[in-house]
Every structure is written in structure tokens, then in C-alpha cells.
Amino acid sequence: MVFGGNLIDISAKIGSIKIKNPTILASGIMDQDAESIKRVFENGAGSIVTKSIGLKPKKGYLNPTFVELEHGILNAMGLPNPGINDFKQEIVKIKKYGIPVIGSIFGSTSKEFIDLALKMQKFGVDALELNMSCPHAKGYGLEIGSDPDLVYNIISNLKNTVKIPIFVKISSNLTDIIKLAKAIEDSKADGIVAINSIKAMKIDLTIRKPILSNKIGGYSGKAIKPIGIRCVYEISENVEIPIIGVGGITNGKDAIEYIMAGASAVQIGTGMYYRGIDIFNKICIEIKDWMENNNYKKLSDLIGVAHI
Amino acid sequence: MNSLKIKEIIKIKKENQYVKTIFFKYDENIKPGQFFMIWIPNVDEIPMSVSYIKRNIAAITFRDVGDATNKLFNFKIGDKIGIRGPYGNGFKLNREKIIFIGGGTGIATLAPAIENAYKKKFNIKIIIGFKNKNELFFDKRFGKLINNLYISTNDGSIGYHGNVTDLAKEIIKDEDCLIITCGPEIMMKKLFELFNTYQFQASLERYMKCAVGICGQCCVGHGLRVCLEGPVFDATMLKNIKDFGKYKRNESGNIKYF
Numbered sequence: 001m002v003f004g005g006n007l008i009d010i011s012a013k014i015g016s017i018k019i020k021n022p023t024i025l026a027s028g029i030m031d032q033d034a035e036s037i038k039r040v041f042e043n044g045a046g047s048i049v050t051k052s053i054g055l056k057p058k059k060g061y062l063n064p065t066f067v068e069l070e071h072g073i074l075n076a077m078g079l080p081n082p083g084i085n086d087f088k089q090e091i092v093k094i095k096k097y098g099i100p101v102i103g104s105i106f107g108s109t110s111k112e113f114i115d116l117a118l119k120m121q122k123f124g125v126d127a128l129e130l131n132m133s134c135p136h137a138k139g140y141g142l143e144i145g146s147d148p149d150l151v152y153n154i155i156s157n158l159k160n161t162v163k164i165p166i167f168v169k170i171s172s173n174l175t176d177i178i179k180l181a182k183a184i185e186d187s188k189a190d191g192i193v194a195i196n197s198i199k200a201m202k203i204d205l206t207i208r209k210p211i212l213s214n215k216i217g218g219y220s221g222k223a224i225k226p227i228g229i230r231c232v233y234e235i236s237e238n239v240e241i242p243i244i245g246v247g248g249i250t251n252g253k254d255a256i257e258y259i260m261a262g263a264s265a266v267q268i269g270t271g272m273y274y275r276g277i278d279i280f281n282k283i284c285i286e287i288k289d290w291m292e293n294n295n296y297k298k299l300s301d302l303i304g305v306a307h308i
Numbered sequence: 309m310n311s312l313k314i315k316e317i318i319k320i321k322k323e324n325q326y327v328k329t330i331f332f333k334y335d336e337n338i339k340p341g342q343f344f345m346i347w348i349p350n351v352d353e354i355p356m357s358v359s360y361i362k363r364n365i366a367a368i369t370f371r372d373v374g375d376a377t378n379k380l381f382n383f384k385i386g387d388k389i390g391i392r393g394p395y396g397n398g399f400k401l402n403r404e405k406i407i408f409i410g411g412g413t414g415i416a417t418l419a420p421a422i423e424n425a426y427k428k429k430f431n432i433k434i435i436i437g438f439k440n441k442n443e444l445f446f447d448k449r450f451g452k453l454i455n456n457l458y459i460s461t462n463d464g465s466i467g468y469h470g471n472v473t474d475l476a477k478e479i480i481k482d483e484d485c486l487i488i489t490c491g492p493e494i495m496m497k498k499l500f501e502l503f504n505t506y507q508f509q510a511s512l513e514r515y516m517k518c519a520v521g522i523c524g525q526c527c528v529g530h531g532l533r534v535c536l537e538g539p540v541f542d543a544t545m546l547k548n549i550k551d552f553g554k555y556k557r558n559e560s561g562n563i564k565y566f
Binding site: 028029030031032033035036037038039040051057058059060062063064065066067068069070075077080081082083086204206207209211213269270272273277 | 310311312314345347349350352353354388390392516517518519520521522523524525527529530531533557558559560561562563
């Protein structure tokens with residue numbers, strides 16, 4: 001048992017992508033530049049999703065863009081990003097460091113997604129994540145991702161154009177998440193990422209106004225985990241393609257819960273606020289401890305067990 | 309958790325034509341060099357370092373330079389601001405001999421550290437630089453504490469004629485001291501190069517959004533978060549921050565050279 005930990009395999013596979021462990025940095029968290037991404041990778045992340053990148057530099061919303069709340073955090077950054085052309089230098093560096101990287105992109109039309117995807121592929125990303133779920137960006141994100149027909153068209157066109165795997169990040173702010181998940185599977189996407197932050201608001205009682213400059217933002221952190229678990233479970237009941245679970249994961253048991261619901265890997269974002277930049281290493285240790293105590297040797301044996 | 313608190317302005321002091329200090333009640337711990345995110349409702353939220361730390365009272369000192377500070381400049385006693393923090397690491401007064409070097413509004417950041425060092429009876433010198441005599445502030449505040457106060461102005465209208473780095477070159481001869489600086493980054497970089505054998509701490513400024521170390525907006529060097537691992541960096545860290553004195557990232561994350 002002394003070497004027991006070494007015999008436990010927590011590697012993960014999402015379609016054709018293989019990673020050393022199931023923890024992936026979620027988009028929008030310390031992923032604006034290659035050096036920050038390298039630091040997160042050195043703190044144990046199996047893979048990294050970049051900040052969501054658009055065609056042109058975008059300032060995002062004025063501050064306040066961030067509110068700390070009792071059970072989670074609220075943000076409305078407004079998709080700030082340096083634009084795909086300036087981001088090239090970051091991707092090139094990330095790949096030079098040998099880090100498995102998923103390029104997140106957002107667009108308002110099929111053509112925009114194609115332009116971005118082709119550039120990301122050329123720069124060398126290992127896979128793409130389509131942002132179809134940002135809850136507070138006009139004309140992007142959830143505004144695209146709540147229309148299953150539009151989502152189907154965008155992904156189908158992309159699948160005919162790029163070779164690298166395509167993951168699609170979706171929202172829980174939908175009346176029928178299963179319908180969207182099926183449209184994504186039909187479009188031949190390689191995986192579904194669920195969920196993004198959830199539409200929310202905070203009003204200050206003294207000022208008597210919403211705090212966020214955009215008024216509406218996305219709620220993330222501990223409070224949203226049960227919602228994410230439910231979404232992953234429902235999606236997993238209805239589609240065969242891999243799922244990456246995200247929402248409120250702060251420890252190893254949270255990650256295992258998502259995997260039991262049907263996720264092949266997990267993303268961690270706000271968790272860094274609760275447990276620091278080394279949350280990835282911490283969660284991997286906690287996953288191994290749990291597996292050792294429960295006699296599991298391969299993490300993949302746990303995928304979807306809650307359904308059986 | 310460090311949630312937003314609404315504070316009423318209890319006192320306003322006009323330091324000069326362009327610089328004001330706003331005081332509010334605050335009774336929790338603040339380390340010199342830490343900062344608050346200051347929310348000016350309907351306008352913006354910006355990081356500002358704490359310029360006074362008294363029992364039950366804190367203050368921020370700022371120059372009227374943008375939308376947010378302009379609105380704040382016209383605030384009156386009784387008006388409300390939101391604060392969250394204090395954030396960041398603050399200065400480490402780990403030497404008994406300290407030379408403080410400040411430029412422009414960076415001087416406000418140094419003030420609580422200077423008063424702290426004075427209370428500890430440390431051997432201190434203060435070198436502060438301004439464009440001209442009309443821009444002077446905190447000179448009387450520091451002058452009350454010590455005799456070793458040196459002032460430079462770019463136009464020579466008061467004190468040493470020239471910039472603060474030239475004045476520092478003339479004054480600093482003693483290797484066995486700690487240099488603590490805050491001001492324009494080019495100035496701090498110059499000082500860092502001039503005094504590369506000294507113990508050194510500089511307080512950096514970057515565009516910030518979350519201020520709690522997750523959004524990545526203020527990262528410098530090898531992924532160091534100015535809001536969390538900074539804003540104060542020592543010589544060992546500064547050597548590895550290649551952006552220091554060279555460039556910062558704007559709201560979109562594009563690199564902008566100084």
C-alpha cells in the first residue's frame with residue numbers, strides 16, 4: 001500500500017484528447033497570457049482552456065465586473081480579449097511549453113466562428129471550445145447557444161472546416177437542455193462542456209442599484225454545483241459524446257460527483273478563488289485518496305456510475 | 309469573503325489643485341501598501357491604495373485624471389462610495405534603515421508605510437518628486453516627522469531641479485538600506501537599475517477587474533497577480549518580471565508599451 005497512490009490512474013480521455021488528469025482550467029480564469037497559463041499548468045491542471053477569444057480586441061464592461069457573495073461570485077466581464085491576431089503569440093508560447101490547450105472562441109455568426117477556428121487551429125491549439133453560453137454578452141454566447149438550430153448549423157459548418165476536436169460549452173439557462181445537447185451531438189461535435197455561470201444579479205441596498213455595471217452577470221462557485229450536476233446527468237442520459245463537467249467544483253469529491261453524473265473530465269474556475277492556484281494539485285490528490293479508500297484503480301471506471 | 313461595504317465620506321482634504329484625500333470610517337486591519345477597490349456608483353470601480361491608516365479611519369488620495377477620479381473629486385461629505393478589500397500584500401518594513409522614493413500620486417501609497425517606520429523609530433529618508441511646486445502634497449505631513457525629506461521638481465520651482473532619480477543618485481550613498489518606491493513605472497525601473505545591489509521594494513499598478521487573483525487581468529512576469537502576490541514586489545521578484553518598466557496590458561489584454 002506504500003506505493004498505492006502510484007497505481008491509481010486518474011488520466012482522462014475526452015474523445016481523442018488524452019490528459020494526465022481530469023482537471024482542466026475553465027475559460028476566463030488566469031488565461032489571458034501564456035505565462036499565467038504556464039503557472040496554472042505547473043500547479044497541476046491537466047489541460048487549459050484559454051480566455052474566450054473573438055475576432056477583434058474587446059474591452060469588456062466597465063467595472064464593477066466582479067462581486068463576492070456569500071455562496072459564490074458574480075461576474076460580468078463582457079468577453080474582454082485581445083483579439084485573435086494578438087492572441088497568436090500567446091498560443092505559440094503555450095505550445096512551445098508543451099501544454100495541452102483548448103482554444104475558446106466566441107462569434108456571432110457561423111463565418112466568425114470559422115475564421116476564429118481556422119486561426120486557432122493554425123496557431124496550434126489541441127482542440128476548440130465554442131462559447132455558446134456566456135450569460136451576459138449581447139449578440140454572443142448564450143444568445144447564440146439558446147437556439148438549437150443555429151448551434152447545429154454553426155458546428156456542422158465548423159466540422160466541415162477544421163480538423164481538431166470541437167467541444168461546445170453550454171448554459172443551464174435553457175428550458176430544454178436535452179434538445180440542445182442532442183442538436184450538438186447531431187452536428188458531430190466531439191464533446192459538450194456543461195455548465196457556464198448562471199444569469200444572476202446583486203443589488204446593493206444602500207445604493208439601491210445593481211452593483212455590476214452590466215447589471216446582469218454570471219453566478220459561479222459553490223452554490224451552482226447541484227445545477228451543474230443535474231445538467232451533466234440529464235445530458236449524459238441522452239447523448240453518447242463525452243461531457244466535461246463544470247460548475248462549483250472546489251474539491252476532489254465535487255469532481256468525482258460530476259464524473260459519476262457522466263463527465264469524462266472537469267473544469268475548474270472559481271475554485272481557484274476558494275483554494276488558490278494549486279487547487280488542481282489538491283483536487284488530484286483528493287481524487288486519488290477517495291479512489292484508494294473506495295477501491296477504484298481507474299478514474300474512467302467511475303464515469304456515469306450514477307446512472308446504472 | 310471580502311464583500312462590498314458602503315462607506316460615507318466623513319472628511320475631504322484638498323491636498324493641492326489636482327489632488328484630494330477622502331476619509332471614511334474603517335476599523336479593520338490594513339497593512340501599509342494594501343489597496344481597496346473603490347466603487348463610484350454609476351461610474352466605475354478602480355483600485356486605490358490606502359493613504360491614511362488611523363484607528364477607525366482610512367483614506368484614499370487621488371489625482372483628478374479620469375472619469376472615476378473626476379466624479380470622486382467632486383464628491384462631498386456624506387456622499388457614499390463602495391469599498392472592497394483591503395487587497396494585496398503591502399510593504400515589508402524588514403530593515404531598520406529605509407529610503408522611501410515617491411513620484412507623483414505614488415507618494416500617497418508610501419505615506420502609511422513611512423508613518424509606520426517612523427513609529428518604529430527606524431532610520432528613514434524620504435525623496436519625493438513632482439512636476440512643479442503647485443503639485444506638492446504630503447510634504448508637510450512628512451516634514452513634521454523627519455528632517456531627511458528631499459524634494460525634487462522637474463522645473464526647479466521648489467527643491468532640487470530635476471527628476472527624482474537624479475536626486476536619489478546624489479543622496480543615496482549607503483548600501484546598507486532598503487529602498488521602497490512607488491510612482492511612475494519608468495521611474496521605478498530606473499531606480500531599480502541604479503540601485504541594483506540594494507534591498508528593494510516597488511509597488512506596481514495594473515488595470516484590475518476581480519482584485520482577488522482569478523481573472524488574470526493584472527498578471528505580470530511568470531503569472532504573478534499584482535492584486536494578490538503584489539502590488540509590492542521585491543528585487544528578487546522584479547528581476548523576473550520582464551514587463552516591469554516595459555509594458556502593461558489594457559482592458560482587452562493587449563500589450564501597451566510605456
